[in-house]
Amino acid sequence: MWKLLKKIIKTGILTEKPSHRDEKEFQRTAFSKSLAVRHVDAGSCNGCELELWALENPYYSASSQGIKFVASPRHADALLVTGPITHAMHEALLKTQEAVPNPRRVIAIGDCACDGGVFAGSYAVLGGLEVVLTPDAKVPGCPPTPQDILNILRKAFART
Amino acid sequence: MDSSLPPVSPGGLCLIPLEEGIPRCFFPHENSATYLEHAADLKSTGGRFLGLWASASPFPRIYSSVLLKEGLILMVLSLGKDAAGDFVYPSLSRIFPSASRFERTVRDLFGFIPAGLEDQRPWVDHAHWSIPPLSVPPGTRISSQTSSMGRPDYPFVRVKGPGIHEIPVGPVHAGIIEPGHFRFQVLGEKILRVEERLGYAHKGVDGLFRGRTIMEGAKLAARISGDSTVAHSLAFAQAVEQALDFIPAAGVRFMRAFLLERERLMNHLGDLGAIGNDAGLAFALSQFGRLKEELLRKNHLHFGSRYLFDLVRPGGIAIFLGDPAIRDLLTEIARLLEEVLELQRIYDDHGGLQDRFQNTGILSPEIATRMGIGGVVGRASAQAWDLRSGHRCDPYHRFPPALALAHTGDVAARVRVRFLEIQESLFLSRALLEHFPENVIKEEFPINPDITEGIGIIEGFRGETVSWVRLSPGGIIQAAHHLDPSAILWPALEMAVPGNLVADFPLINKSFNLSYSGNDL
Structure with a gap:
């Protein structure tokens, strides 16, 4: 136990502060400090998932900025979708989206969810979230960096 | 590179240590009897089955990879048509049990039929196509419809008895996880059996290549x-x-x-x-x-x-x-x-x-x-x-x-x-x-x-x-x-x-x- 506590104290706080402008923007949002997001993998290669996981590490610490990954779509304000939307995930994706209460936002994460990426044109994928849902925002990148994802989350929820 | 090292011979089983990688060779088979015999042989010498796949052009073939301590053997079987006009090959599942899901995948994607495979359920086919998407020539149906192709309800193996219940999980999981389905057969808190249903992330990579x-x-x-x-x-x-x-x-x-x-x-x-x-x-x-x-x-x-x-x-x-x-x-x-x-x-x-x-x-x-x-x-x-x-x-x-x-x-x-x-x-x-x-x-x-x-x-x-x-x-x-x-x-x-x-x-x-x-x- 001692070793563990010592390590915690020695490590200190690593979380990087968002830039002043970003923070101000996010403060004014409807979901200020309490954005619940649900992730659906619609057939990604798991590269985007690695970066979504990275949002939870001490450097980005999305939860300390009020962005929280929730287990049920019914608790969510936003749906993050990754992958080129495989036929096999189509129905599950729609059902998950329907379960998210209004007002909700849908965000496409990564090149595959934006337009199918390298998998576009295959018999097994629909190719891009737009084919089934209207995304409120898109984060291109293969995979997009955690910073890109955070920036879009902040922007998508800024009051206009 | 040491030029004194001879290359791997593609025909015979001479796996010579290589500098540039693991020794690996192709081993062609023309008939199913030698293919099965070879697989059994490899198994008895401690070979590990790594996977099986098919290719359609220029003619239908099955590739099975077996890893030995010395290197990788790729058995290549050319397929012939049976009386009904389907491409058939012998299943390896009795020698290497792990071959089952691979052979089900090949049947779903190419329509090549593994003879002797017990598990007739589809695997990557989630009832989204009626014709195998990579069949030869394109658009060919399987004439002997032995699999439960196109069935939306996947027949999981169920455990029956008093107090036993089932827990379905997925394909959307409660976290940042890839899609897949697990079916648990549970008695109280104890898991009696779990069965996976995968294929939700199938993107048709073989076709895209x-x-x-x-x-x-x-x-x-x-x-x-x-x-x-x-x-x-x-x-x-x-x-x-x-x-x-x-x-x-x-x-x-x-x-x-x-x-x-x-x-x-x-x-x-x-x-x-x-x-x-x-x-x-x-x-x-x-x-x-x-x-x-x-x-x-x-x-x-x-x-x-x-x-x-x-x-x-x-x-x-x-x-x-x-x-x-x-x-x-x-x-x-x-x-x-x-x-x-x-x-x-x-x-x-x-x-x-x-x-x-x-x-x-x-x-x-x-x-x-x-x-x-x-x-x-x-x-x-x-x-x-x-x-x-x-x-x-x-x-x-x-x-x-x-x-x-x-x-x-x-x-x-x-x-x-x-x-x-x-x-x-x-x-x-x-x-x-x-x-x-x-x-x-x-x-x-x-x-x-x-x-x-x-x-x-x-x-x-x-x-x-x-x-x-x-x-x-x-x-x-x-x-x-x-x-x-x-x-x-x-x-x-x-x-x-x-x-x-x-x-x-x-x-x-x-x-x-x-x-x-x-x-x-």
């Missing part, structure tokens, strides 16, 4: 499983290079081996944190998450990509390491080694953690041997297979990493193997950096005048990763297939779960950490 150039193919190979991008890129590069009879320079081999270790470190660090977290120690997730993020940032700084996407390419490597970068990476390695050892002591001394780890999710060495399990999971169940040791490949034979082995087969064993491998990986990375020969960036290779084939196999962070390509003249991919070790490991997870509590499933699953995308292709 067709007609692409080598470089386009490399881009696709890098995205078969994002967490193993180096492994798949490297296997693909090896396959193309074997097909083109091209041997990369020592500098390229060093850099590739180094990148592969970076990927192993990144994933093992992430897994150790996630496993600790699933056992209730949030401290583990933040500490290992920190180490992983620092590694990723170094990757971005020195290689321009956090996860090392698109750096390993056929013919060479896309990066250059200067002396300042090498010095910086050496410092990082020393620091990481110290930190990991410190965290390992915390893990070892933590009673609560060890209580969750030990005797949870046991994959016994006997079952692991019977199923031919390799990789981290296999080594945690006393399976002494690691392509990096025991072969003459350069640069591994210069600084062979010690085999990380554990015998209990539980979550604790898989944690221990990961800790050991991180240390060995750091030693190997240090040795590679200290003896770095020369920086070579090459992306030129000969253009093939004829149709040629090649295979590549490397030890990724999960286990053996295989790539096969057939090139048309001029470097266009006619067909290609990748094997992620996950495909062999998923059935092993089903064997490790029964008898455990439902609440322990996430922990056991995490300790396997398998790829859905790499499995579903």
Whole structure:
């Protein structure tokens, strides 16, 4: 136990502060400090998932900025979708989206969810979230960096 | 390259140690009797089945890969039509039980029928097509409709009895997880049986490879499983290079081996944190998450990509390491080694953690041997297979990493193997950096005048990763297939779960950490 506590104290706080402008923007949002997001993998290669996981590490610490990954779509304000939307995930994706209460936002994460990426044109994928849902925002990148994802989350929820 | 080494002969079984990779050869079969006999032979000499796939052009064939201690054998069976007009081949499932899901996949995608396969259920077919999408000629139906193709309700094996109930989970999971379905048969808190239903991430990769150039193919190979991008890129590069009879320079081999270790470190660090977290120690997730993020940032700084996407390419490597970068990476390695050892002591001394780890999710060495399990999971169940040791490949034979082995087969064993491998990986990375020969960036290779084939196999962070390509003249991919070790490991997870509590499933699953995308292709 001692070793563990010592390590915690020695490590200190690593979380990087968002830039002043970003923070101000996010403060004014409807979901200020309490954005619940649900992730659906619609057939990604798991590269985007690695970066979504990275949002939870001490450097980005999305939860300390009020962005929280929730287990049920019914608790969510936003749906993050990754992958080129495989036929096999189509129905599950729609059902998950329907379960998210209004007002909700849908965000496409990564090149595959934006337009199918390298998998576009295959018999097994629909190719891009737009084919089934209207995304409120898109984060291109293969995979997009955690910073890109955070920036879009902040922007998508800024009051206009 | 030592020119005195003869190349692998494609016809016979002469597996001569090679500098440029694991010895690997094609073994053609014209009839099913010799094919089955050969498979049984390979099994009796200790061969491990790694996977099976099909190709349609120029004519239907089945490829089965079996790994021996000496190298990889790829049995190639040409298919003939039966009386009903279907392409039929004998099922290997009685010799290698793991062949079952692969053969079901081939039936779903190509319509080639495995004779003697008991499991007639579809696998990647989720009732979204009525004609096998890769059939020959395109659009051919299976005349003898033996499978339950097109059925929306998948017949899970059910356990019946008083008090037994079923828990369906997925394909959308409660977290940041890939899609897949698990069906638990439960008595109270105890799992009696779990069955996987995968294929939700099926993207038609085999179809997408067709007609692409080598470089386009490399881009696709890098995205078969994002967490193993180096492994798949490297296997693909090896396959193309074997097909083109091209041997990369020592500098390229060093850099590739180094990148592969970076990927192993990144994933093992992430897994150790996630496993600790699933056992209730949030401290583990933040500490290992920190180490992983620092590694990723170094990757971005020195290689321009956090996860090392698109750096390993056929013919060479896309990066250059200067002396300042090498010095910086050496410092990082020393620091990481110290930190990991410190965290390992915390893990070892933590009673609560060890209580969750030990005797949870046991994959016994006997079952692991019977199923031919390799990789981290296999080594945690006393399976002494690691392509990096025991072969003459350069640069591994210069600084062979010690085999990380554990015998209990539980979550604790898989944690221990990961800790050991991180240390060995750091030693190997240090040795590679200290003896770095020369920086070579090459992306030129000969253009093939004829149709040629090649295979590549490397030890990724999960286990053996295989790539096969057939090139048309001029470097266009006619067909290609990748094997992620996950495909062999998923059935092993089903064997490790029964008898455990439902609440322990996430922990056991995490300790396997398998790829859905790499499995579903």
